[in-house]
Amino acid sequence: MKILVSIKRVADPDNASKLKVSSDGTAVTSEGLEWKMNPFDDWSLEAALRLTENAAEKNARVGEVVLVSIGPNDEHTQRIIREGLAKGAERGILVEADEGNLDASVVSAILKAIVDKESPDLVVMGKQAADGDSNVAGTELAEKLGWPVINSAMKILTSDDGKTLEVKRELDTGVATVKVTGPAVITTSDRILQPDSVQNGVTPDGHQYAKLEVGGRYASLKGIMQAKKKPIDQMSLGDLGVDTAKSLNYKKFELPPARSGQTTFVEDVADLVDKLHNTAKVI
Amino acid sequence: MANVLVVAELLEGKARKTTLCAVTAAKQIAEGTGGSFDILSIGEGAGAAAEELAGYGAGKVLKAEIAGGYTCEKYAATVAEAGKGYDVLVACASAYGKDLLPRVAAKLGAGVASDISEVHTDGGKLSYTRPMYAGNMFGTVEILTDKQVVTVRQSEFEPAASSGGASPSEDVAVQTDPAADKVEFLGVEVVKSERPDLGDADVVVSGGRALKSADNFTNVIEPLVDALGAAMGASRAACDAGYVAPELQVGQTGKVVAPKLYIAIGISGAIQHLAGMKGSKTIVAINKDKEAPIAQVADYFLVADLFDTVPALTEAVKKL
């Protein structure tokens, strides 16, 4: 099975409260924050690696994962691709673009051009990016390809190399199960990190991965060494010949209003109930 | 002048509350630009739901009856075709809206402003404010394409109240889409609960990793939830550990809530959790660690062991 995984860099999401707005109000500045792999992409990479390995044989690779990142061609984007390669992906593609010229329409058009070249069986993507929080690009890509999309997948089962997949996906009101005929786009939910989230017909059914708390697997030392030799193809938007007309224009950015008031440390349960009942009047 | 189509969200043949939040946003867009709005009732039971939706002041209610379980591939072509006569398509940014509307937008070549918190109609020109970076930044965006697609954050738009009257209804033809044949809906496990919906409850009580087990949620958190007539929520750590179902997750990847009262019990207050609840009016934290980051947003903080204090709190609430 061949899987395309899109990964982008984002300003360190754990420190997003330190972001600032440029003096003219039209840009977000992330000075002082490290660039990190979008955590949602890290989860989808974990799913893709599980789909293409034999976990019972030291994660021996049985398929191919191709990473694609769209962004500035600099050391940060390259580092993030290398990080994915060190975790196990076979090769990378860097499509050079100015982040200011990207939105979901453009990104999905670029990814479509890559899919047309690479013909993967699946595209596995983060359901959102931790910066834009839009949840749009994966579904738009699927529509542009005429493929089905399964958003917020928490469990993926396949035994025939991704030709048909049984996927559980999270809804607001429960969990739906669908059977998909590939090729398809899948976006992943938090639960894709659960020990039994993926069955690929190669890793013995019932295999339990180690529990992952927040993100996907760590790279091994061997993986880091091997990643140095793995290829990263670099290309420009011109090479791909895609329509790069944006559909959105951000006019201004603002920091959220600070919460008014201070924290009152209450003495005990009686004090808390008194404050909620008599001061805040919420119970 | 923007004419708006609201895409309704049905659950078991009834319009979810999320639909009424989208109606509120649609009214703002229509009123601010001198346009009007219609509603599309789509899915199984669309006809009956259309009758219910006729009382909200829409010009008309379109209906498209589609049997069987929902997939975005099954609905998108019909929504796009119905949407051709409109300038703006609006739905709630629920799991459903976030799944369906981007597919519709791609069919129409429209830009998407997703999960918006505000509508602006200055001089009849539309723009939208939306939270980004897990609620740490607000961006105001305009959509540059002829048609606009918008999903709205439920907690930022009050559900529309019924205005009486009866909008006329009209059938729209169901369109087919080859992509729909590639997805077979096998089933859904719907979680039934007598409690209010997390998305629109006045009070939310959430538990975190500190609860340590599903049993403790049942024995310690649920009695307080019910004493307050609240909805129950949880941190990701609690959902991941299987203490409660994933749809109870509050945060960047879970639900965004803004109740009058939010009580976080044994939750540290990671930035991704805060993203889902810091719009709440009054926030209470019960945590052993007074340095926990939840203190940044808490109005009241009880530094205590939850197992000692929550049962006592439940008893005290019952006595009110």
Ligand SMILES: Cc1cc2nc3c(=O)[nH]c(=O)nc-3n(C[C@H](O)[C@H](O)[C@H](O)COP(=O)(O)OP(=O)(O)OC[C@H]3O[C@@H](n4cnc5c(N)ncnc54)[C@H](O)[C@@H]3O)c2cc1C
């Ligand atoms: C991309 C991404 C998205 C995420 N999305 C979400 C999301 O949507 N929602 C979400 O919640 N998280 C999300 N997370 C995870 C988040 O970063 C935290 O890991 C998670 O919120 C922690 O959950 P917690 O507060 O229950 O656990 P912990 O951080 O472990 O906190 C437990 C708290 O309980 C307290 N405690 C322990 N024992 C007791 C006791 N007996 N009595 C009282 N207090 C006690 C501790 O002092 C501590 O503060 C996301 C993470 C990433 C990377």
